[in-house]
Amino acid sequence: MTDSAGRPVPHAPEPPHHGTTADGKRAATDDGPVVEEVSAATAALLHELAEAGVEADASARRRSEYAYDASNYRVAPLAVAFPRTVDDVVAAVAACRASGTAVIARGGGTSMAGNAVGPGLVLDFSRHMDRLLHIDEAAGTVDVEPGVVLATLSREVERATDGRRTFAPDPSSKNRATVGGAIGNDACGNHSVRYGRTSDHVAEIDLVTSDGARLTxxxxxLRATDPADAxxxxxxxxxxxxxARLAQKHxxxxxxxxxxxxRQVSGYHLENLLPEKKFNVARAVVGSEGTWAVVVGARMKLVPKPASALLVCLGYEDVVDAARDIPTILEFSPAAVEGTDEAIVATMRHRRGPDSVLGLPEGRAWLFVDLDGDDPASVQxxxxxxxxxxxxNGRLVQGRPAADPSERASLWRVREDGAGLSSRLASGGESWPGWEDSAVAPEQLADYLADLRDLLTEHELTGVMYGHFGAGCMHIRITYDLRSEEGRAVFRKFTRRAAELVVRHGGSLSGEHGDGRxxxxxxxxxxxxxxxAAFAESRRLWDPAGILNPGxxxxxxxxxxxxxxxxxPDREWRTSFDLRPAASAGTDPWVHATQGCIGVGRCRADSGGVMCPSxxxxxxxxxxxxxxxxVLQDMVRGARTVEEGWRSEEVREALDLCLACKACSTDCPAGVDMATYKSEFFDHYYRGRLRPLAHFSLGWLPRWLKLTSRLSPVVNAVLATPLGKVAAALGGLTTKRALPRFAGAREWRREVADAGVRAAGGSADQDSVVLFVDTFTRGFRPEVAGAAARVLTDAGETVGCSADACCGLTWISTGQLGTAKRLLSKAAEALDDGTDRxxxxxxxxxxxxxxxDLPELVHTEQAKRVAARVRSFATHLADRVAAGWEPSPARPLPEQAVLQTHCHEYSVFGAAAQRTVLEAAGVREVVDASGCCGVAGNFGFEAQHHDVSMQVAENALAPALRATDHDAAVLTDGFSCARQVDQLDPRRPGLHLAQLLDRRRTTTTTNDRHTKGTEELS
Structure with missing residues (x-):
């Protein structure tokens, strides 16, 4: 058989159905596990890809990673390929065509409709084919590869054109979604009222068809990309x-x-082939969801960037009232009209604190209206x-402009994190996509939403609503029960009824995300x-082999x-961490926790927040x-891509480079806490197995410090010789990083005594705060204890001191939870003094x-009481500043400071405290090195992780150090952060906030503090 151009075409296989892969193996279904061992056909495919030089991976772990996107669906691929060039794509498609294997093109993997999963070979373009190739400002176009991230594209265009031009489509996932994905589903974004859809911004698209043609x-x-390719x-x-014949026929x-x-995105955009549309094939390709051809490049149109913009926030009683005002708002030519409801705002505040949403007017539903122009006064x-x-109109509860940049950023983040925030609500419920993307004409939106709410009530469902109100496109996440057969039946019935409803309102099933599965x-x-029939015919014309994105x-x-x-499987997973508060009824807490990730992919963003440093x-x-x-989700499925539960080698491998920074617990819109999951998994995985040496040398560090504190002069002398590197290697530690100097047992006691504080603590009647001197401070930075005591005293506190406990951190981070719980129990007993100090x-x-961790591992009221009293040093000082205290160091502070906020401070206490105190103390410029330092406790000291640790430092800390003057202070409240600064720039020691504010401030730090050789051994 040959195609219309004369090239032999293998018999087109039946599109894989109901979980059956192209080679006959079972994929993910409702009935059981996934693809079994790599088949002979898959092995042959991998061999052919390797012969062509195409990087591919069919490991069980890799297939689990790519079995999901941001939708409700799971389809395990046969393998994943990472093309570097168009030639790699051509070779991969040829190999799949020869074997009848499905091909699934994938960008950021953020599809909510299941467009980015499939049963064959997944081509991940985001890994290597992610370059911006050329900007032609005169023509108003930019030439890109398909894997370039939308936010990166906009940023680079604005930088290259001095802010004159930008790339307009800006979906909420713009900092991880790619151009190829935007083309695939005709993505729109927050400013689509002004700028429309991706199809409005495409000039040319370079494609590879399933029969091997390279077309533009x-x-x-339509033309051949290479005119010499016959x-x-x-x-x-x-x-x-x-x-052309198809368009004429229909x-x-x-x-x-x-x-x-x-926002009529559903189906193929064949209207662009009509004569009045000038046979615009490029626009017709947009929204074809990878079923026509594989996108390998594009020329995208640029737009002028407005000189001035103002966000106006409007509060309403409910989303229907808000929608009824849309026609009026559109009369003012806004650039964006976005909306959200109270459930998302409540969840944001619950997860990230009351200050995470700034400038919101009164109401229970809100619209964000972006007005722009050339003149700020006219926009106002x-x-x-x-x-x-x-x-x-009479519906508005309250409205106000958000002129402050921090308020504007806060409000947009609420909208942009809507999908993740609505998945696990503050109320304890959870919601899912499936009918999250319907659209009607804007003037029909209010009536449609009113009818949709009635339909939800009829099916005993709740819909969390947010989206592009100005374009008539709603994102609605719904409280389906997809875990039970009965709940899935409701899901099917409701979705069909909702489709009938939107059609009655003249709308579209999809207004942005595509149709997908x-x-x-x-x-x-x-x-x-x-x-x-026209849709089916067009697909056959483009994909005669029938292998592109089946399903x-x-x-x-x-x-x-x-x-x-x-x-x-309905199975009990016993855990040390108490995960029950996050669990839904009838679901095992560990299963529910691991299923928190819904795939929105914010962890893949290259800017904003701290997640995910690795x-x-x-x-x-x-x-x-x-x-x-x-991978954890496949573990609890018992899927045969990831076997053996707590003993799974694939899960251990996936968790290996997790720095346990905890940033995901704050930055992830769905609240995934991978540090906790890693600790829990390692605790089970290593039972009965030999642990890595670092789990003893670093995991047991508080025990070793009891010994080294008594022998510190001898230990430090030995570490200063070549024997130090030998000792490090024997302990599983890197020899590329200098080990810190150990403090003597009495040093911290002398420090706090010198500050006028008794090391044994004070009575509840005497002291307003308890200063807890932790193991790291006692063992490595005793001078910080004295400085902290003096600063607290200066802040008006009467200080008692406690150091008779250990938080168990090193045992937690290495997954030795039995010991951690015992230590935390003792800490709770020592610190529970009957007060609320x-x-x-x-x-x-x-x-x-x-x-x-204390209340999650020690399940007592005592643990909860103590945990509720704990403050970080910076957070407590920020509270004192808010109460009127003005820091007054004895010497003027540097005008500039690099701020490296410890990841755990960031995730548990927030990122604002240190900056607040620094500004109150008179530091004029705070350079925020927002990101993980790379050491992260034991991670950066482990031999196998040192190089990645230094790569992580290049995300934020190292560039911040290079960009600032050498007389700038470097704030590192975290001991691990200070060690990384010592590694990167030994001339600038990392200082604790207490050291910077101490009235007896010196430049003495841990590294240059010499332990006296005559110190009494005790």
């Missing part, structure tokens, strides 16, 4: 003729049924006129048989097949919070362990 789709047709020239001519139906509303006047008109089955409810668009899988929450260093999905979570902890990681 343009605004007026096959591609012939294929372009033949496909052009066939597509002329009337395409004109009547397609392109009716701004426009905002005032808008508010006056809305007051006249979630809605393709329902397309016949929206389109006539003639249009559905979506035409001949789809059922919408309730391959659901990720189906088929999870992914930012390696750019490998396995090192993202999401990648690790997906704040316990101020010098070391942030120890403070975090006492605040968060």
């Amino acid at each position: 789709a343009t605004g007026t047709g 096959f591609s020239v012939a294929r372009a001519e033949d496909l052009t003729t066939s597509l 002329l009337s139906a395409l004109r009547l049924e397609l392109g009716r509303i701004p 006047a426009q905002a005032e006129r808008l508010l006056a008109r809305l007051e006249e 979630a809605r393709s089955e329902l397309l016949p409810l929206m389109y006539s048989p003639e249009v559905m 979506s668009m035409t001949d789809p899988d059922p919408l309730d097949a391959n659901l990720a929450l189906a088929g999870v 992914y930012r260093a390696t750019r490998d999905e396995k090192d993202s919070t999401r990648g690790r979570a997906r 704040p316990i101020v902890v010098v070391e942030p990681s120890c403070a975090a362990a006492l605040r968060k």
Whole structure:
């Protein structure tokens, strides 16, 4: 058999259905596990890819990572390939065509409709094919590879054009979603009211078809990418003729049924082939979800960037009232009209603190209206006129401009994190996609939402609503029970009824995310048989081999097949951490915790927040919070891609580069806490197994410090000789990092005594705070204890001191939870003095362990009481500043400071405290090295992790040090952060906030403090 261009085409296999892969093995289904051992066919495919030089991986761990996207679905691939060039893509597609293997193109893997999963070979373009190639400002275009991230594209364009131009589409996932993915599902974004969809911004798209042609789709047709490629020239001519004939054949139906509303994304965009659209093949390709061809490059259009913008926030009683004001708001030509409801705001505040949402007016639902223009005064006047008109309408509760940049950023983050925040609500419920993307004409939105709420009530469901109100497109996450057969039946019934409802309102099943596995089955409810036939015919013309992204668009899988929450065994997983507060009824707490990741992929962002430092260093999905979570999810499924539960080698490998920084517990919109999961897993995995040496040398560090503190002169002398490196190597530690000097047993006692504080502590009647001197401070930085005591005294506190306990941090981080629980129990007993005095902890990681891990590992009321009293040193000082205290160091502080906030401080206590205190003390410029330092407790000292540790430092800390003057102070409250600064820039010691504010401040630090040789051994 040959195709229309004369090239032999293998027999097109039946599209894989209901979990069956192209080689006949079982994929993920409701009934059981996934693909079994690598088949002979898969082995042959991998061999062919290797012969062609294409990087590919069929390991069990890798297949688990890519079995999911951000949808409800799980389909394990046969393998994952990471093309570096277009030639790699051509070779991979040829290998799949020869064996009848499905091909699934994938960008950031953030699809909510299941577009980025499939049963064959996944091509991940985000790993290597992620370059911005050329900007032509005169033509207003930018040439890119498909894996470039949208936010990166916009940032680089603005930088190259001095802010004159930008790339407009800005979906909420823009800091991890890619151009190829945006083309695949016709992504829109927050400013689509002004700028439309991705299809409005495409000039040309470079493609590889399933029969091996390299074509370029343009605004007026189709051509061979390489004019010297005879096959591609012939294929372009033949496909052009066939597509034109298809458009002519279905002329009337395409004109009547397609392109009716701004957000009609469902189905193929065949209306762009009509004569009045000038046969715009490029726009027709957008939204084809990888079923027509594989995108390997694109020329995208740029737009002018407005000189001035103002966000106006509007509060309403509910989302229907908000929607009724949309026609009025649109009269003012806004750039964006976004909305959210109270459930998302409450969850943001619950998870990240009351200050995480700033500038929100009164109400229970809110609209964010972006007004822009060339002149700030005219934009302000426009905002005032808008508010006056809305007051006249009578529905507005309160409205206000958000002129402050921090308020603006806070409000946009609420909207942009909507998908993750709504998945695990402050109320304790959880919600899922499936009907999260419907769209109607903006003037129909209020009536549609009112009817949709009635439909939800009828099915005893709740919908968390947010989205693009100005474009009539709603994101609605719904409280389906996808774990039970009964709940899945409700899911199917409701989704069909909702599809019928949106069609009655003249709308589209999808307004942004595409149809994928979630809605393709329902397309016949929206389109006539003639249009559905045109869709199927167009797909056959483009993909004669029938291998591209099966299960979506035409001949789809059922919408309730391959659901990720189906088929999870009902098993009890015993854990040390108390995960019950996060668990839903009837679900094992460990299972529920690991299923918290819904795939939104914020952990893959290269800017903003701290999560995920290892992914930012390696750019490998396995090192993202999401990648690790997906492997854990397969573990609890009992999936045969990841076997053996707590003994799973794949899970251990996935967790290996997790720095246990805890940043995901704050930065992840869904609240995934991978540090806790890693600790729990390692505790089980290593039972009865020999642990790594570092788990003894570093994991038992507090025990060793009891010995070294008595022999510190001898230990330090030995470590200063070549024997020091030998000792480090024997302990599993890196020899590339200098070990810290050990303090004598009495040093910290002398320090606090010198500050006028008794080391044994004070009575409740005498002291207003308890200063907890942790193991790290006692053992390595005793001078910080004295400085902290003096600063607290200066802040008006009467200070008692406690050091008779250990938080167990090193045992927690290495997964030795039995010992950790015993130590934490003793700590709770020692610190529970019958008062509510704040316990101020010098070391942030120890403070975090006492605040968060203590009540989760020790399940007593005493543990909860103590944890509630714990403050980090910086947080307590920030509270004193808020109460009116003004820091007054004896000597002027440097005008500039580099702030390295410890990850545990950031995740448990927040990132603002140190900056608040520094600014109150008179530091004019605070350079925030926002990100993990890379040491992260034991991680950066372990031999196998040193190089990654230094890569992590390049995310933020190292560039901040290079960019600032050498006389700038470097704030490192965390001991591990100070060690990394010593490694990166020995000339600038890392200082604790207490040292900087101490009235007896010196530049003495741990490294240059020489332990007296005559110190009494005790």
